[in-house]
Amino acid sequence: MAFDKTIGLAAVAICLAAAGCSAESEAPAASQEQVARACSAIEDTPVQLEGGTFAMGQAEVYPEEGPVRQTTVDAFWIDPHEVTNRQFAQFVDATDYVTLAEKPVDPAAFGVPEAQIPPELLLPGSAVFTPPERPSNSYSDWWKYVPGANWKRPYGPNGPEAKGDEPVVHLGWDDMQAYARWKGGRMPTEAEWEYAASAGQPATTDQPEEANSWQGVFPAVNQETDGFKGIAPVGCYAPNSNGLYDMVGNVWEVTADLFRPGHDPADTDNPRGPSENQAYDPLNPGYPSRVMKGGSYLCAPNYCQRYRPAARQGRDPGMGASNVGFRLAYDTPPA
Numbered sequence: 410m411a412f413d414k415t416i417g418l419a420a421v422a423i424c425l426a427a428a429g430c431s432a433e434s435e436a437p438a439a440s441q442e443q444v445a446r447a448c449s450a451i452e453d454t455p456v457q458l459e460g461g462t463f464a465m466g467q468a469e470v471y472p473e474e475g476p477v478r479q480t481t482v483d484a485f486w487i488d489p490h491e492v493t494n495r496q497f498a499q500f501v502d503a504t505d506y507v508t509l510a511e512k513p514v515d516p517a518a519f520g521v522p523e524a525q526i527p528p529e530l531l532l533p534g535s536a537v538f539t540p541p542e543r544p545s546n547s548y549s550d551w552w553k554y555v556p557g558a559n560w561k562r563p564y565g566p567n568g569p570e571a572k573g574d575e576p577v578v579h580l581g582w583d584d585m586q587a588y589a590r591w592k593g594g595r596m597p598t599e600a601e602w603e604y605a606a607s608a609g610q611p612a613t614t615d616q617p618e619e620a621n622s623w624q625g626v627f628p629a630v631n632q633e634t635d636g637f638k639g640i641a642p643v644g645c646y647a648p649n650s651n652g653l654y655d656m657v658g659n660v661w662e663v664t665a666d667l668f669r670p671g672h673d674p675a676d677t678d679n680p681r682g683p684s685e686n687q688a689y690d691p692l693n694p695g696y697p698s699r700v701m702k703g704g705s706y707l708c709a710p711n712y713c714q715r716y717r718p719a720a721r722q723g724r725d726p727g728m729g730a731s732n733v734g735f736r737l738a739y740d741t742p743p744a
Protein backbone atom coordinates (compact mmCIF):
# COMPACT_ATOMS: atom_id res chain seq x y z
CA MET A 410 0.00 0.00 0.00
CA ALA A 411 1.54 3.29 -1.00
CA PHE A 412 0.37 6.72 -0.07
CA ASP A 413 1.16 9.93 -1.79
CA LYS A 414 1.82 13.00 0.23
CA THR A 415 -1.67 13.54 1.49
CA ILE A 416 -2.57 16.04 4.12
CA GLY A 417 -5.48 14.93 6.22
CA LEU A 418 -8.45 17.15 6.70
CA ALA A 419 -7.53 17.66 10.32
CA ALA A 420 -4.12 18.85 9.28
CA VAL A 421 -5.58 21.20 6.74
CA ALA A 422 -7.88 22.59 9.39
CA ILE A 423 -4.88 23.17 11.60
CA CYS A 424 -3.45 25.60 9.14
CA LEU A 425 -6.61 27.17 7.85
CA ALA A 426 -7.99 27.77 11.31
CA ALA A 427 -4.75 29.08 12.69
CA ALA A 428 -3.62 32.62 12.15
CA GLY A 429 -1.62 31.32 9.25
CA CYS A 430 1.44 29.33 8.49
CA SER A 431 4.67 30.52 9.96
CA ALA A 432 8.12 30.34 8.46
CA GLU A 433 9.60 29.23 11.72
CA SER A 434 8.52 28.18 15.09
CA GLU A 435 9.75 28.38 18.62
CA ALA A 436 12.64 26.13 19.42
CA PRO A 437 12.49 24.99 23.02
CA ALA A 438 14.99 26.91 25.07
CA ALA A 439 16.74 25.67 28.16
CA SER A 440 15.21 26.81 31.40
CA GLN A 441 17.11 27.86 34.45
CA GLU A 442 14.70 25.78 36.49
CA GLN A 443 15.38 22.64 34.54
CA VAL A 444 16.16 19.53 36.44
CA ALA A 445 19.53 18.25 35.33
CA ARG A 446 19.10 14.89 33.64
CA ALA A 447 21.88 12.42 33.15
CA CYS A 448 21.35 11.33 29.56
CA SER A 449 23.34 8.21 28.85
CA ALA A 450 24.52 6.97 25.48
CA ILE A 451 22.46 3.90 24.63
CA GLU A 452 23.40 1.01 22.41
CA ASP A 453 21.31 0.67 19.26
CA THR A 454 21.19 -3.12 19.63
CA PRO A 455 17.57 -4.32 19.58
CA VAL A 456 16.18 -6.09 22.63
CA GLN A 457 14.76 -9.60 22.34
CA LEU A 458 11.43 -10.12 24.08
CA GLU A 459 9.89 -13.46 24.86
CA GLY A 460 6.32 -13.78 23.72
CA GLY A 461 3.56 -13.65 26.28
CA THR A 462 0.02 -12.78 27.22
CA PHE A 463 -0.89 -9.46 28.79
CA ALA A 464 -3.85 -7.20 29.50
CA MET A 465 -3.95 -4.96 26.44
CA GLY A 466 -5.93 -1.73 26.59
CA GLN A 467 -7.07 0.40 29.50
CA ALA A 468 -10.56 1.10 30.79
CA GLU A 469 -12.10 4.35 31.98
CA VAL A 470 -9.53 6.78 30.63
CA TYR A 471 -10.28 7.39 26.95
CA PRO A 472 -12.89 5.36 25.10
CA GLU A 473 -10.59 4.46 22.22
CA GLU A 474 -8.35 2.44 24.56
CA GLY A 475 -10.80 -0.27 25.58
CA PRO A 476 -11.96 -2.87 26.10
CA VAL A 477 -9.15 -4.51 28.05
CA ARG A 478 -8.54 -8.02 26.78
CA GLN A 479 -5.94 -10.71 27.40
CA THR A 480 -3.76 -10.58 24.31
CA THR A 481 -0.95 -12.84 23.16
CA VAL A 482 2.08 -11.85 21.13
CA ASP A 483 4.91 -14.04 19.83
CA ALA A 484 8.56 -13.35 20.49
CA PHE A 485 10.20 -10.46 18.63
CA TRP A 486 13.01 -7.93 18.81
CA ILE A 487 12.50 -4.21 19.25
CA ASP A 488 14.70 -1.12 19.18
CA PRO A 489 15.76 -0.01 22.65
CA HIS A 490 15.05 3.63 21.84
CA GLU A 491 13.18 5.79 19.34
CA VAL A 492 14.91 5.97 15.94
CA THR A 493 17.32 8.89 16.21
CA ASN A 494 18.37 11.57 13.76
CA ARG A 495 21.81 9.97 13.71
CA GLN A 496 20.32 6.65 12.60
CA PHE A 497 18.02 8.24 10.04
CA ALA A 498 20.93 10.25 8.63
CA GLN A 499 22.83 7.00 8.03
CA PHE A 500 19.88 5.79 5.95
CA VAL A 501 19.67 9.04 3.97
CA ASP A 502 23.42 9.10 3.41
CA ALA A 503 23.29 5.57 2.02
CA THR A 504 20.21 5.98 -0.17
CA ASP A 505 19.75 9.72 -0.93
CA TYR A 506 16.19 9.27 0.29
CA VAL A 507 14.00 12.39 0.30
CA THR A 508 11.20 12.52 2.89
CA LEU A 509 7.62 13.59 2.25
CA ALA A 510 8.09 16.82 4.20
CA GLU A 511 10.89 17.81 1.83
CA LYS A 512 8.65 17.59 -1.24
CA PRO A 513 5.95 19.98 -2.52
CA VAL A 514 2.39 19.05 -1.61
CA ASP A 515 0.02 17.74 -4.29
CA PRO A 516 -2.97 20.16 -4.41
CA ALA A 517 -5.26 17.21 -5.11
CA ALA A 518 -4.64 16.02 -1.57
CA PHE A 519 -6.77 18.85 -0.18
CA GLY A 520 -9.96 17.90 -1.94
CA VAL A 521 -10.88 21.54 -2.62
CA PRO A 522 -10.26 23.77 -5.66
CA GLU A 523 -6.63 24.82 -5.79
CA ALA A 524 -7.60 28.48 -5.72
CA GLN A 525 -8.90 27.96 -2.19
CA ILE A 526 -5.61 26.58 -0.90
CA PRO A 527 -3.21 29.10 0.67
CA PRO A 528 -0.02 28.84 -1.42
CA GLU A 529 2.19 28.29 1.60
CA LEU A 530 0.33 25.05 2.32
CA LEU A 531 1.68 23.62 -0.92
CA LEU A 532 5.30 24.27 0.00
CA PRO A 533 7.36 21.47 1.50
CA GLY A 534 6.91 21.50 5.26
CA SER A 535 5.40 19.89 8.29
CA ALA A 536 3.31 20.48 11.42
CA VAL A 537 5.20 22.12 14.26
CA PHE A 538 4.02 22.68 17.81
CA THR A 539 4.03 26.42 18.44
CA PRO A 540 2.87 27.31 21.95
CA PRO A 541 0.19 30.01 22.08
CA GLU A 542 0.57 33.00 24.33
CA ARG A 543 -2.83 32.47 25.92
CA PRO A 544 -4.58 29.41 27.32
CA SER A 545 -6.55 27.58 24.67
CA ASN A 546 -8.47 24.38 24.14
CA SER A 547 -8.16 24.37 20.35
CA TYR A 548 -5.32 22.43 18.77
CA SER A 549 -5.39 24.81 15.83
CA ASP A 550 -3.93 27.38 18.23
CA TRP A 551 -0.75 25.40 18.77
CA TRP A 552 -0.18 23.41 15.57
CA LYS A 553 1.15 25.33 12.61
CA TYR A 554 2.14 24.15 9.17
CA VAL A 555 5.70 25.42 8.86
CA PRO A 556 7.19 25.50 5.35
CA GLY A 557 10.75 24.22 5.51
CA ALA A 558 10.21 22.15 8.64
CA ASN A 559 11.48 18.59 8.17
CA TRP A 560 13.57 16.02 9.97
CA LYS A 561 16.75 18.04 9.46
CA ARG A 562 15.18 21.30 10.67
CA PRO A 563 12.50 20.24 13.13
CA TYR A 564 11.47 23.81 14.03
CA GLY A 565 11.64 25.27 10.55
CA PRO A 566 14.33 26.68 8.25
CA ASN A 567 15.52 29.27 10.77
CA GLY A 568 15.52 26.95 13.74
CA PRO A 569 18.40 24.81 14.97
CA GLU A 570 19.48 21.68 13.13
CA ALA A 571 18.25 18.34 14.37
CA LYS A 572 20.47 16.84 17.04
CA GLY A 573 21.85 13.37 16.41
CA ASP A 574 20.78 11.79 19.66
CA GLU A 575 17.20 13.09 19.53
CA PRO A 576 14.38 11.08 17.95
CA VAL A 577 13.74 11.73 14.28
CA VAL A 578 10.40 13.50 13.66
CA HIS A 579 8.39 14.94 10.74
CA LEU A 580 8.26 11.61 8.87
CA GLY A 581 5.28 10.22 7.00
CA TRP A 582 4.31 6.55 6.87
CA ASP A 583 6.19 5.92 3.63
CA ASP A 584 9.34 7.46 5.11
CA MET A 585 9.21 5.12 8.09
CA GLN A 586 8.56 2.15 5.82
CA ALA A 587 11.53 3.05 3.64
CA TYR A 588 13.80 3.24 6.67
CA ALA A 589 12.46 -0.08 7.97
CA ARG A 590 13.15 -1.84 4.66
CA TRP A 591 16.69 -0.48 4.56
CA LYS A 592 17.31 -1.48 8.15
CA GLY A 593 15.84 -4.97 7.81
CA GLY A 594 13.10 -4.34 10.34
CA ARG A 595 9.44 -3.51 10.34
CA MET A 596 6.96 -1.37 12.21
CA PRO A 597 5.81 -3.11 15.43
CA THR A 598 2.17 -4.06 15.71
CA GLU A 599 0.25 -2.10 18.31
CA ALA A 600 0.03 -5.24 20.46
CA GLU A 601 3.78 -5.82 20.29
CA TRP A 602 4.45 -2.19 21.14
CA GLU A 603 2.07 -2.16 24.11
CA TYR A 604 3.37 -5.52 25.37
CA ALA A 605 6.91 -4.17 25.23
CA ALA A 606 5.96 -0.87 26.87
CA SER A 607 3.81 -2.22 29.70
CA ALA A 608 6.50 -4.74 30.71
CA GLY A 609 4.19 -6.64 33.02
CA GLN A 610 3.24 -3.59 35.06
CA PRO A 611 -0.40 -2.84 35.93
CA ALA A 612 -2.03 0.08 34.14
CA THR A 613 -2.11 3.40 35.96
CA THR A 614 -3.28 6.92 35.21
CA ASP A 615 -0.40 8.57 37.08
CA GLN A 616 1.83 10.95 35.19
CA PRO A 617 5.15 9.09 35.11
CA GLU A 618 8.29 10.63 36.59
CA GLU A 619 10.62 8.71 34.28
CA ALA A 620 9.25 10.03 31.02
CA ASN A 621 9.38 13.26 29.05
CA SER A 622 5.87 14.69 29.29
CA TRP A 623 4.43 18.13 30.16
CA GLN A 624 4.12 19.55 33.66
CA GLY A 625 1.87 22.57 34.02
CA VAL A 626 -1.25 23.72 32.26
CA PHE A 627 -0.98 22.83 28.57
CA PRO A 628 -0.46 24.60 26.20
CA ALA A 629 0.47 27.87 27.85
CA VAL A 630 2.54 26.90 30.92
CA ASN A 631 5.39 24.39 30.58
CA GLN A 632 7.07 24.00 33.97
CA GLU A 633 9.45 21.42 32.48
CA THR A 634 10.23 19.97 35.89
CA ASP A 635 11.16 16.75 34.09
CA GLY A 636 14.14 18.55 32.58
CA PHE A 637 12.94 19.10 29.02
CA LYS A 638 10.61 21.62 27.47
CA GLY A 639 10.58 19.89 24.10
CA ILE A 640 12.11 16.72 22.72
CA ALA A 641 14.74 15.05 24.87
CA PRO A 642 17.66 13.01 23.59
CA VAL A 643 16.89 9.30 23.86
CA GLY A 644 18.06 7.78 27.11
CA CYS A 645 17.48 10.63 29.55
CA TYR A 646 14.90 8.70 31.56
CA ALA A 647 15.12 5.31 33.18
CA PRO A 648 14.26 2.36 30.92
CA ASN A 649 11.41 0.02 31.70
CA SER A 650 12.10 -3.49 32.94
CA ASN A 651 12.44 -4.68 29.34
CA GLY A 652 15.37 -2.28 28.92
CA LEU A 653 13.40 0.01 26.62
CA TYR A 654 13.73 3.79 26.82
CA ASP A 655 11.11 6.48 26.25
CA MET A 656 8.33 4.09 25.25
CA VAL A 657 6.04 6.44 27.13
CA GLY A 658 6.53 10.11 26.37
CA ASN A 659 9.17 12.01 24.41
CA VAL A 660 7.65 11.36 20.96
CA TRP A 661 4.61 9.36 19.94
CA GLU A 662 5.55 6.16 18.13
CA VAL A 663 3.74 5.06 14.99
CA THR A 664 2.90 1.35 14.72
CA ALA A 665 1.89 -0.94 11.86
CA ASP A 666 -1.81 -1.10 12.72
CA LEU A 667 -4.50 0.94 11.04
CA PHE A 668 -6.55 2.97 13.52
CA ARG A 669 -10.06 2.44 14.73
CA PRO A 670 -11.42 3.66 18.08
CA GLY A 671 -11.39 0.76 20.55
CA HIS A 672 -10.08 -2.80 20.33
CA ASP A 673 -11.81 -5.81 18.80
CA PRO A 674 -12.51 -8.00 21.88
CA ALA A 675 -12.24 -11.18 19.80
CA ASP A 676 -8.92 -10.35 18.13
CA THR A 677 -6.45 -11.43 20.81
CA ASP A 678 -3.90 -13.71 19.13
CA ASN A 679 -1.13 -11.57 17.67
CA PRO A 680 -3.64 -8.93 16.59
CA ARG A 681 -2.80 -6.69 13.66
CA GLY A 682 -5.57 -4.14 13.91
CA PRO A 683 -8.57 -3.57 11.66
CA SER A 684 -8.68 -4.12 7.92
CA GLU A 685 -8.57 -1.09 5.67
CA ASN A 686 -12.35 -1.29 5.29
CA GLN A 687 -12.86 -1.31 9.05
CA ALA A 688 -10.33 1.39 9.85
CA TYR A 689 -11.69 4.78 10.80
CA ASP A 690 -10.14 7.83 12.45
CA PRO A 691 -12.78 10.34 13.58
CA LEU A 692 -10.12 13.06 13.78
CA ASN A 693 -9.02 12.42 10.20
CA PRO A 694 -11.88 10.79 8.32
CA GLY A 695 -11.12 9.53 4.88
CA TYR A 696 -7.46 8.82 5.55
CA PRO A 697 -5.89 5.50 6.56
CA SER A 698 -4.50 6.66 9.89
CA ARG A 699 -2.05 4.42 11.72
CA VAL A 700 -2.07 3.82 15.45
CA MET A 701 0.55 5.78 17.36
CA LYS A 702 1.37 4.99 20.96
CA GLY A 703 2.61 6.29 24.27
CA GLY A 704 2.07 10.05 24.16
CA SER A 705 4.71 12.73 23.82
CA TYR A 706 6.40 15.65 25.53
CA LEU A 707 3.17 17.55 24.94
CA CYS A 708 0.98 15.30 27.11
CA ALA A 709 -0.17 17.05 30.28
CA PRO A 710 -2.65 16.08 32.99
CA ASN A 711 -5.08 18.79 31.92
CA TYR A 712 -5.12 17.93 28.24
CA CYS A 713 -3.66 14.66 27.00
CA GLN A 714 -3.21 12.03 29.68
CA ARG A 715 -1.61 9.73 27.15
CA TYR A 716 1.69 9.09 28.90
CA ARG A 717 0.69 5.42 29.26
CA PRO A 718 1.38 2.19 27.33
CA ALA A 719 -2.30 1.79 26.43
CA ALA A 720 -2.59 5.31 25.00
CA ARG A 721 -3.35 5.41 21.29
CA GLN A 722 -4.36 7.89 18.64
CA GLY A 723 -4.64 7.88 14.87
CA ARG A 724 -1.81 9.36 12.83
CA ASP A 725 -2.26 10.75 9.34
CA PRO A 726 0.09 8.68 7.14
CA GLY A 727 0.79 11.58 4.81
CA MET A 728 2.27 14.11 7.16
CA GLY A 729 4.60 14.03 10.12
CA ALA A 730 4.67 16.31 13.11
CA SER A 731 7.21 17.62 15.59
CA ASN A 732 6.11 15.16 18.29
CA VAL A 733 5.79 11.93 16.30
CA GLY A 734 8.51 9.33 15.71
CA PHE A 735 8.85 5.54 15.66
CA ARG A 736 11.00 2.54 16.48
CA LEU A 737 11.39 -0.77 14.66
CA ALA A 738 10.61 -4.39 15.46
CA TYR A 739 12.39 -7.41 13.97
CA ASP A 740 11.42 -11.03 13.39
CA THR A 741 14.97 -12.35 13.34
CA PRO A 742 18.10 -11.22 15.11
CA PRO A 743 19.12 -7.97 13.42
CA ALA A 744 22.54 -7.91 11.77
Ligand SMILES: [Ca+2]
Nearest residue numbers: 621622635637
Ligand atom coordinates in the same frame (compact mmCIF):
# COMPACT_ATOMS: atom_id res chain seq x y z
CA1 LIG B 1 9.00 17.67 29.46
Ligand SMILES: [Ca+2]
Nearest residue numbers: 655656658660
Ligand atom coordinates in the same frame (compact mmCIF):
# COMPACT_ATOMS: atom_id res chain seq x y z
CA1 LIG C 1 8.08 7.50 22.93
